[in-house]
Amino acid sequence: MPENCINLQFIANLYLANSHRTKGSRSPVNQNFCMNMQKFTKAPQTPRAVNYSCKALYAGPISLHTEYMSKQHFSVGQTAQIDDSLIEGLVLPRFMNYVRIGTTSCRHLTETPSSPGQWDLAKALETELRDLGLSEVELTNHCYVIARVPASPGRENAPVIGFLAHLDTASDVPGDNVKPCLVRNYNGERIELCSGYVLDPLEDADLAAQKGKDIVHTDGSTLLGADDKAGIAEIAGAIEYLLTHPELNHGPLEIVFSPDEETGKGLPEFPLNSIRSAACYTLDGGPLGELEVECFNAWKADVTFQGKVIHVGHARGILANAALMAASFAVMLPRSESPEATDGYYGYYCPMEIKGDLEQADLEVYIRDFDRKGAERRVHALNVFAEAVETQFPGGKVVVEAKAQYYNMKEKIDEHPEVFEKLTMAAANLGIAYRQKPIRGGTDGSRLTEMGIPTPNIFTGGRNYHSRLEWVSVSEMISACKLVIELIRLWGEV
Ligand SMILES: [Zn+2]
Numbered sequence: 001m002p003e004n005c006i007n008l009q010f011i012a013n014l015y016l017a018n019s020h021r022t023k024g025s026r027s028p029v030n031q032n033f034c035m036n037m038q039k040f041t042k043a044p045q046t047p048r049a050v051n052y053s054c055k056a057l058y059a060g061p062i063s064l065h066t067e068y069m070s071k072q073h074f075s076v077g078q079t080a081q082i083d084d085s086l087i088e089g090l091v092l093p094r095f096m097n098y099v100r101i102g103t104t105s106c107r108h109l110t111e112t113p114s115s116p117g118q119w120d121l122a123k124a125l126e127t128e129l130r131d132l133g134l135s136e137v138e139l140t141n142h143c144y145v146i147a148r149v150p151a152s153p154g155r156e157n158a159p160v161i162g163f164l165a166h167l168d169t170a171s172d173v174p175g176d177n178v179k180p181c182l183v184r185n186y187n188g189e190r191i192e193l194c195s196g197y198v199l200d201p202l203e204d205a206d207l208a209a210q211k212g213k214d215i216v217h218t219d220g221s222t223l224l225g226a227d228d229k230a231g232i233a234e235i236a237g238a239i240e241y242l243l244t245h246p247e248l249n250h251g252p253l254e255i256v257f258s259p260d261e262e263t264g265k266g267l268p269e270f271p272l273n274s275i276r277s278a279a280c281y282t283l284d285g286g287p288l289g290e291l292e293v294e295c296f297n298a299w300k301a302d303v304t305f306q307g308k309v310i311h312v313g314h315a316r317g318i319l320a321n322a323a324l325m326a327a328s329f330a331v332m333l334p335r336s337e338s339p340e341a342t343d344g345y346y347g348y349y350c351p352m353e354i355k356g357d358l359e360q361a362d363l364e365v366y367i368r369d370f371d372r373k374g375a376e377r378r379v380h381a382l383n384v385f386a387e388a389v390e391t392q393f394p395g396g397k398v399v400v401e402a403k404a405q406y407y408n409m410k411e412k413i414d415e416h417p418e419v420f421e422k423l424t425m426a427a428a429n430l431g432i433a434y435r436q437k438p439i440r441g442g443t444d445g446s447r448l449t450e451m452g453i454p455t456p457n458i459f460t461g462g463r464n465y466h467s468r469l470e471w472v473s474v475s476e477m478i479s480a481c482k483l484v485i486e487l488i489r490l491w492g493e494v
Pocket of ligand 1: 166227228261284
């Protein structure tokens with residue numbers, strides 16, 4: 001672990017303990033938190049390392065602040081001028097706190113949520129949002145946190161705008177006992193993690209570009225969970241900013257933190273009937289400036305292989321080995337159309353899991369393509385491969401059950417051009433060089449768009465998701481939070 005790596009486990013514990021504060025006790029509790037940070041944080045390389053949270057968290061009773069600030073009004077360009085250290089104080093401590101709550105989801109379970117840790121985070125967020133002074137906060141019986149921020153006086157007729165992020169983390173690598181490491185003023189060198197894992201700027205140009213800035217990475221034993229706790233922290237930070245800066249007029253807002261995004265199983269339980277948003281934005285993207293309105297058309301196929309079994313000593317001409325049938329099927333999937341051989345707009349097949357024995361085997365295959373016809377072509381191909389395997393293994397049977405998971409959201413978002421226009425306008429107002437990028441995956445936003453609510457996706461500042469090499473840029477988290485604030489301001493203009 002590098003010299004300047006600060007393990008904030010203890011500090012995060014303090015913050016967590018303090019997060020159960022009662023309404024109205026903000027200042028003293030936060031003061032303790034900040035003092036504790038000064039006491040237990042290793043000597044920082046920049047003075048702001050210990051001071052950053054003071055301004056935001058010492059904001060004092062909201063009513064006093066309101067009286068002072070209500071004389072001012074937000075205008076174009078003003079969001080860009082918000083002090084970065086103030087936003088950092090709203091986002092970074094939250095992020096360090098959230099990632100320590102293990103929320104790995106389980107794709108083999110059908111219930112929502114699929115893991116108890118998601119309840120822990122959802123309950124903590126419910127408490128936190130209530131403590132911020134929001135009265136409409138709901139935790140549904142499927143672990144969706146829904147909160148509403150009332151419009152500023154006179155802005156009640158502005159459209160309701162929603163912001164979404166997901167509670168769970170991927171199960172590809174361990175996600176419990178995350179020990180986030182905050183690096184101030186990154187020196188641009190290799191960062192050695194535990195178990196031989198290395199963050200190497202020579203292999204990661206984005207990391208190299210963070211030299212002189214602040215990042216948070218893992219200790220190498222787990223993922224970080226910036227996907228999507230960076231998104232949650234950025235949204236919650238923006239809401240705290242709004243509530244403490246009533247001079248920023250806005251329309252009605254809706255916040256949704258959802259379970260089981262990574263498994264793709266959460267959305268059937270999405271409380272669509274109680275959602276009022278005309279448009280939503282997910283905070284679930286990657287590097288600064290990436291805005292996403294296109295995603296894959298996604299299908300999942302469960303392929304079952306039924307063998308014909310007999311004692312292997314007498315098997316000649318009789319045995320149809322189901323394990324071998326599944327393996328034969330898997331190698332028929334074109335290697336040139338695999339995730340590791342494609343990028344950009346190319347689609348793929350990906351065998352996700354294979355298991356079985358002589359009698360029965362099961363193979364799960366993901367199909368992804370930006371073009372709907374391209375995805376349907378691959379589904380058809382699976383049936384052709386199934387016939388080929390049956391021909392190779394007389395007596396064996398192959399059944400393909402393919403189900404659409406979500407569709408490319410671009411078509412539906414294009415029907416509401418103002419949703420993306422507002423997003424690019426907000427980015428431009430902040431001087432963020434944005435670019436539109438296709439998501440090689442899906443988000444809750446893709447599925448929500450299908451349900452009729454256009455939902456583009458916004459960067460969060462994280463990299464190397466679903467891996468032990470995951471890290472997040474603190475300055476990009478600040479930019480994402482400011483982008484949310486500016487979007488809210490733009491939608492509130494009436
Ligand atoms: Zn995500």
